[in-house]
Amino acid sequence: MSTVSKLNQIQDYMAGCRGRDAEPIWIPAVWNECGYERILCEQDNEICVHPYDFMTEHLHYMSKLSWRYPFKERTDLDDSAIYSSLVRYSTAWDYNHDGKIESGTFLRFCILLPLLKRMGVNILYMLPVNQYSKINLKGEIGSPYAVQSLFRLDENLHDSLLDGMESFTLHDELRALVEACHLLNIKTVVDFIPRVTARNSEFIAEHPDWVYWIKTDELQGFAPPPIPELGFFEECTPDKLETVYRSRDTAAFLQKFSQPPNVLNPLLWHELQKRAADTGEDILTLVEQEMGITTSPAHSDWINDVQPIWTDITFLRLYKDLSPQVRQLVEPDQAPYVLFDTIKCNYYPGEEPNLELWDALEQAVRFNLETYGIDGFRIDIGHTLPIPLLTRIFNTIQEINPHAILISEDLFNRNHRQAAATGYNIMLGSGWNVMTRITKDNLDTFLKELPELSIHVFACAETADTPRIMSRGGVGLARMMAVFNHFLPNAIPYVTTGYEMNEEQPLNCGLGDNTDGADIPRAFFNVMQINWTNDNPMLPLLAELSDLKKNWLHLIKPEHFFVAESPENTLLYGYLRGGQTLLCCFNLSADAVSRIDLQASVPGRGPMTVILDSSLTGSSTGQITDSLLLAPNQALVLVNNR
DSSP states (O other): OOOSOHHHHHHHHHHHTTTSOOOOEEEEGGGOTTOOOOOSEEETTEEEEOHHHHHHHHHHHHHHHGGGSOOOSSOOGGGOOEEEEOHHHHTOBOTTSSSOOBOOOHHHHGGGHHHHHHTTOOEEEEOOOBOBOOSSOSTTTOOTTSBSOSSSBOGGGSOGGGTTSTTOOHHHHHHHHHHHHHHTTOEEEEEEOOSEEETTOGGGGTOGGGBOEEEGGGOTTOOOOOOTTSOTTEEOOGGGHHHHHHSTTHHHHHTTEEOOHHHHOHHHHHHHHHHHHHHOOOHHHHHHHHHSEEEOOBOOSEETOOSOOBTTEEEBOOBSSOOTTTGGGSOTTOOOOOOHHHHOTTTSOOSSBOHHHHHHHHHHHHHHHHHHOOOEEEETTGGGSOHHHHHHHHHHHHHHOTTOEEEEOOOOGGGHHHHHHHTOSEEOOSHHHHTTSOOHHHHHHHHHHGGGOSSEEEEOSOOTTSOOTHHHHHHHHHHHHHHHTTSOTTEEEEEETTGGGTOOSOSOOSSSOOSTTOOOOOTTTSOOOOOTTOSSOSHHHHHHHHHHHHHTTTTOOGGGEEEEOOOTTEEEEEEEETTEEEEEEEEOOSSOOEEEEHHHHSTTOOSEEEEEEOOSSOOOTTOEESEEEEOTTOEEEEEEEO
């Protein structure tokens, strides 16, 4: 990794361009955290600025701000907050007011970093920033998860303001963003995609047997077989294997698969391989045209899942053979295939690992750490990886960065011990699911399991894969759940990009969908921008919550946690130690007020002082009381020192 500061190089270049006659740009006024004063024009919560002058001042402001946030090698997860960003979307904007939304870039994301610090963020989790496939597009621009290369970046993340920097690469631009984050003690985590790849992955040209293939005439309507003998959304555990393979439609599904092109017709394959190298034609397109096979679309590993297939990605073939558990259930000449069990190499490993592929995945991890200086990874569907491969990857990460942040995508709190034992220190957990149907029973169950967790989980009302909380109940519910998620034990407040502005448009709806499958714009697949000019954003509340929590970290520990008795449609949780009490109160009803007798809920602890109120209209902050009258979806935080 180069010791030359890429951020300093950008700062010097920007300063040298301050006098350049450059076209002004419009940016949201809320981005002007540096207090830039040479504003050319202002309207509708936007400001017009000279781009190089603004960036010079902004980067200088971050340098001055950095003294407040000395970089710490080890991350205190009890005092953390995560910001999840799709970089191309987070700072996408109509910068020229020409009606065209421009992609966000690594450079322009630097503008947001002081805002992140206001919200207490110390972990930036970037959804995939790799080069992704432009074929089999989902939506207008395609999914960032259709990763075509693990060693190249999405060219759209280059910033045109840096066009004059000769030999300054896109890799350098990401490195500069990581440096900027470190100035403010923000750790950087990227999505690493080791289980799937784009259907026209760059791996295919040299290693067509690293993926799975089907006959092209089976592509239309391709989907995993329904298993009517089993229920909805069931995990493929060993006791279900025979049922799956003996089910009516499974045999027909397996016949859709083909041997890879280098096995099917080695001579023709080599001709097509050479032609693609000579002409630049897409190798997958040539194989489809000349050999009648194509890479297999991917699908969920859950039986009878309603999720549609993923038409832009295919699974990587991590083993050259089948698991011994299923060999007797298929024909001896069966082509390599994907089914609910074969996806889960953690449960059903083969005996002949594809070590060359494993080496490439390990090299990609090393490349990210050494080239960009990042601080960790979220391992996409990492729970399905073979344990020996995951161990290799984790050992490489720990060798380079012993304090790395490793996030598991596991969707359920019940798997916390396994995730912790594997080497993860954070997992997604069950919060996303609980927040899709907010009831007292769901929240109560969720709360009571948190103190016993072996690992920190996301405290989130939404993720990039779920609809927005705003679409489930509006501003009041969103603000109430922001308070709910900020003081949980063994849980890290998690902000999906746009949440701070009360954004309603989703990035994706793959989990907890409340749209009934409607074809609505989604930032994963369409050109969209966040409502950065919102007059009443969530941002001030998130900043207030962050400041408040820091004052009570000594009390917010799992061993001090309790859930109090409360009336119907309300929920109370808090922390007790000696004479100190912190109490969080929530009215879960969207249309009815609720009265709470604090003496009954927390006997001997009243009267208490309100220190935070989620309401936008009026505030009871500072009130000392023994009873509360909560408006619909209102949250209050109270304290008592005795």
